[in-house]
Amino acid sequence: MDPLRAQQLAAELEVDMMADMYNRMTQACHRKCVPPYYKDAELSKGESVCLDRCVAKYLEVHERMGKKLTELSVQDEELLKRMQQGTGTA
């Protein structure tokens, strides 16, 4: 594949994934912070602050999950290599 085209596709993919993350975050934080009582149109101060904190936490979790996933997949790759070496010498 043309490297420029690959770069373009990767950038589009990143945008898609950020949009997907945003949608999931919105849903999760709405469930946690906004109770389903629709008598009043305005958000209370508590609900607003909850949403701010929820977004901060969600983004923190997103970052940590990324690091853990790479850590775990690196560990798995090493384990696989060791297994393959083991079966090779056996």
Added chain:
Amino acid sequence: LPQLRDFLLVYNRMTELCFRHCVCNLNYRLLTAREESCLHSCAARLVHANHRLMGAYVQLVPSLLQRRAASRE
């Protein structure tokens, strides 16, 4: 690239799942120690579960495809 897309979707789903389950204390902006520990376990469990699932799937699919091919004949 389609594999990268799948991987990134799994990543997003994992984040959502572990967040929903582990983050319950919205009195603070930072993650509490309990939440951090829960997230660590959640991530590891999901990855191990996925591996196990894949192993089982890879084992069972060939016989399934064989049976389908045989029933078509």
